[in-house]
Amino acid sequence: MMTERxxxxVQDLVKRAGLAQSTVSSYLSMMEKCDLLISERxxxxxxxxxxEQGIQKLGQAVGEEL
Incomplete structure (x- = not known):
């Protein structure tokens, strides 16, 4: 379920992805460390x-390398 923000x-992603909670949490943690996601407790x-800023930076970096 999406919040107003x-x-x-995580539990909603687990249900949709059909993966273990530990797997989803690991992927989310990696994406957060890469500045692609923001978490809020x-x-x-x-x-x-x-x-969005992190995603834009990644897109620019990829564009520069191609």
């Missing part, structure tokens, strides 16, 4: 959303 909870839930 545009984030999605609400109680026991963590919500993720796209980091």
């Amino acid at each position: 545009g984030g999605i909870c 609400h109680g026991k839930w963590t919500y993720y959303r796209r980091n």
